[in-house]
Amino acid sequence: MDDENEQGGGGDDGGGGAGGSSGDKKHGGHFDISNPLKNAARRGMPNPANMRANNPLSGRGGPKGTKRSIVSVGRVTAQASAAAFRGILAFFATPPGIVTLVLIAATIFIFYMLFADEVANQPPTEPDPAVRVRTTCPPQAVVGQEFTCAISATYPGIAKDFIIIDTYFDGLEYVSSIPEGKHDATGRKVTWSMSDAGILLTSPLIFGVTVTFRVLGSAPDKLYQKIQAYPVEGSVSAGAAANYVPANRDNCGGKANLGKNPLGNFGDPACDYTNDELYTFLKLEDPLYAELWYLTIVVGESSYNPNAWAAPVGQQASLDAGGAWGNFQMGSSTPPGTAPPAPGKNGEFDRGDVNWKMQAKSAIQYNRNQNCSFRYWATARSKWGAYKC
Amino acid sequence: MKQKQKENIFIIALAGLLLIIVFWIAILAFSAEPTLQPEQQIQPTITITLTPTPTHETTSPPVKYDTAAQDKLLDKFNNRQALSSNDTFAKAKILASLPPGQQSGIVYKTSNISIEYVHSPDLFQIEILTTDIAQAKAAANVWFRAQGMSQRGICDLPLLFYLNWEIANQMRGQNIQFSPLGNGC
Numbered sequence: 034m035d036d037e038n039e040q041g042g043g044g045d046d047g048g049g050g051a052g053g054s055s056g057d058k059k060h061g062g063h064f065d066i067s068n069p070l071k072n073a074a075r076r077g078m079p080n081p082a083n084m085r086a087n088n089p090l091s092g093r094g095g096p097k098g099t100k101r102s103i104v105s106v107g108r109v110t111a112q113a114s115a116a117a118f119r120g121i122l123a124f125f126a127t128p129p130g131i132v133t134l135v136l137i138a139a140t141i142f143i144f145y146m147l148f149a150d151e152v153a154n155q156p157p158t159e160p161d162p163a164v165r166v167r168t169t170c171p172p173q174a175v176v177g178q179e180f181t182c183a184i185s186a187t188y189p190g191i192a193k194d195f196i197i198i199d200t201y202f203d204g205l206e207y208v209s210s211i212p213e214g215k216h217d218a219t220g221r222k223v224t225w226s227m228s229d230a231g232i233l234l235t236s237p238l239i240f241g242v243t244v245t246f247r248v249l250g251s252a253p254d255k256l257y258q259k260i261q262a263y264p265v266e267g268s269v270s271a272g273a274a275a276n277y278v279p280a281n282r283d284n285c286g287g288k289a290n291l292g293k294n295p296l297g298n299f300g301d302p303a304c305d306y307t308n309d310e311l312y313t314f315l316k317l318e319d320p321l322y323a324e325l326w327y328l329t330i331v332v333g334e335s336s337y338n339p340n341a342w343a344a345p346v347g348q349q350a351s352l353d354a355g356g357a358w359g360n361f362q363m364g365s366s367t368p369p370g371t372a373p374p375a376p377g378k379n380g381e382f383d384r385g386d387v388n389w390k391m392q393a394k395s396a397i398q399y400n401r402n403q404n405c406s407f408r409y410w411a412t413a414r415s416k417w418g419a420y421k422c
Numbered sequence: 423m424k425q426k427q428k429e430n431i432f433i434i435a436l437a438g439l440l441l442i443i444v445f446w447i448a449i450l451a452f453s454a455e456p457t458l459q460p461e462q463q464i465q466p467t468i469t470i471t472l473t474p475t476p477t478h479e480t481t482s483p484p485v486k487y488d489t490a491a492q493d494k495l496l497d498k499f500n501n502r503q504a505l506s507s508n509d510t511f512a513k514a515k516i517l518a519s520l521p522p523g524q525q526s527g528i529v530y531k532t533s534n535i536s537i538e539y540v541h542s543p544d545l546f547q548i549e550i551l552t553t554d555i556a557q558a559k560a561a562a563n564v565w566f567r568a569q570g571m572s573q574r575g576i577c578d579l580p581l582l583f584y585l586n587w588e589i590a591n592q593m594r595g596q597n598i599q600f601s602p603l604g605n606g607c
Contacts, residue, residue, distance in 0.1 A: 129430040133437045140444045290587060309526040312542045327543060328496055328582065332602060333487040336549070336587040347595070348482045362481045379479070411480045415489035 164188050164267040166197070174248045179208055181245040186267035188238040189374070189381065194270040195227035195238045201246060210244040238269065239318075239394070290338050296370045299386055300339025300359050306389045308337050311360070314390060319397045322405070325416060326396075333412030334362040339389035353378050358385030361396035361410070484594035485585055491601035498580040499545070509575030516569050530565055534558045537565065547582045548604075553589055555598075559605045577607035 124130040170182040186197050199214070200222050201207065207216050207223060214225040227240050285304035291297060300306065311331070315323040335341035343349045343357040355365040355378065363385030364377030370386050377383030382399040385392055400407060405422040407413040505513065517539060520527050525541035535558050536549040550558040562583070566576045581604045585593070 127430075129433040132434055136437045136441055140441055143444070292588060292591075307526060308538065308540045308547065309542050312540065316542070324496060324499060324543075328499060328602075329487075329492050332582065332584045333483050333485070333492075334481055336584055336590055337547075338587040341587050343482065343484070343591075352479055352482055357481060362483070409480060411483055412487055412492075414480075415493060 164269060166265050166267045168265050174246075176248050176250050179245055179247045181243050183241065183243050184265050185239070185241040186265075187240075188267070188269050195240050196268050196270070197225045197240060197242060197265060198268070199223045199225075199244060199265045201244075204249050205246040206249055208245040208247050210242060212242060214242065214244070240267075289340055291340050292338075292342060293344065294340055294342030294358070296342075296386060298340060299370055300341075300389050300392065302388055306339050311337070311339075311389065311393070314393055318393060322400075322407075322420070325407070325413065326393075329416070330407070330410045330412050331360045334410060335360045339392060355386075359387070359392040360389060361385055361392055363392070363396060363399070363409075484590040485596075485598050485600045488599050488601040491603045495580060495582060495602050498578070499543070502580075503578040505575055505578060506572065509571055509578070512566075512570035512575065513579070532561065535562050535565075537562060545582055546579050547584065549584060549586050551586050551589060553592060555583075555585075555600065556605075559583060563605055573606060576604055581607070 125134055164186060165188075166184065166186045168182055168184050171180045174180040184197060184199065186195065188195060197214075200220070203221065205221075207218065207221075210216075210223055210225070212225065212230040214223040216223050223244055225240070225242050227238065284298055285301060288304065289298045289301050312323065312327050315326045319326065331337055337360065339360050341357075341359060341362065343362060345352075345354050345356045349357060353364050355367065355369055357363065358365050358369070364379060364383035365386035366375035366377055366384065373384060373387060373391065374381050375384075377385075379399075380402075382395045382402065384395045387395065399409065401422050403409065405420045406418050407420065408417050516529050519529050520539065526539055528536055528538050529546075530537040532551075534550070534552040534554070536551060538547045538549070539545075540547055548558075548562045552558050562581070563573075563576060566579075566581075567573070571579075583600075583602050583604060585600060
């Protein structure tokens, strides 16, 4: 035996539990990794190539029993595989095999060092694909610095609750958030619930929070590169909106101007509408165009009456058979007053037959879907196409 | 023996080649990642998907508003002129008439007009409750003057006139163009 064979045999001895056998020793330790069948032949195993003549599946005759031949082929294949496996093991016991093993291990280690951190910080999969989460953070932050991220999440439908879970990086210290979320320091998580925050659940659901962190000294060097890939997820609770209030008859002590609308007090069922509240809400929901909405559109479309209804007569009949509804004179579900997200004539956001906050949100989203052109509202004719989202 | 050495060299070379390929892939992967520059402001990725709702419909308001007047009102609102001390005092006197604890509310009401101060936009809104628009505007003007406001101060407050919803619907189809500005503003 030459040196390599001895080492190979010794390797098999040492690693007998891992697949070595006395048979390996007996027939030598040299293996051709590229040809396991050759190795098998060296061990005195039948070569399937040589058995072809006896294999009925090869079409060259052979034993009479087909079943027996299939078993033989299977046995030979298994034996050849085992021999190949033993050959590979024996190879890794030789100096070149050990070098190769070290190189493979080094490669795996390098890969681990390069990518393990990134893999560990992958954002969790969103539980509901319809939930869209957007984070805006500063491009970088240094040790000791506080930085604030804005997180906004949207859901096109309606739900019992809307939850944002922010799992922040190791090396950050939670400072505060608006609205104040539930902080789990151990799990490095901040959780916000829209219903806990007392925010009206409307359709579409739009939830925005800000969260401030401080960068600790133990933060990884590349932390600033990851802030943009902030791991945040959003989820919704199934079911109809908990805070959705269907239209009532006049339940606000005569405050509401119901006119002749067939739904009653659909625009202010909670009796909380005032012009002051409307402007504040518009500033919150669409700050860039709040003045245009308030001073130009609502005033001309509905005279600040969330219960305004233009009956489907005359020109209005050609526009929408259900009439025009609310502060923004939009469409209605069929029948009117159905809980969102029932669509209006032009889709989910063409809904004016809802409470005044939903009216405003629907109008804003409807306009955004039209690239902020304001082309739906005749009162904004002078501004048509002047703005873009 | 020589044959074995050749095989060993071949295997080591193969392993080395594998390692080079691995490094090459790693370098490619990292070079594809955008490098952050200190001054570089990264644009946040917008993940909100918007579904355009194609429609060419427009609303059909009962009364057409004067767009030039509307734009002028917007301009007055966004670029407010400072009130004189007399007008500031007069405004404070009007607001003092609000019920205690209220920042917004009706400060004057007749059968023809209802004058409301709205705190968040800091705006006086006059709802016209009659089809006689000119008379209603004049009545509002008289009242503000009676509170000590100058004519210029009335325009600079600013004031916003609008038609009551029922009144506006009574005037539907009459081809009326309504200005939300006060007389002389």
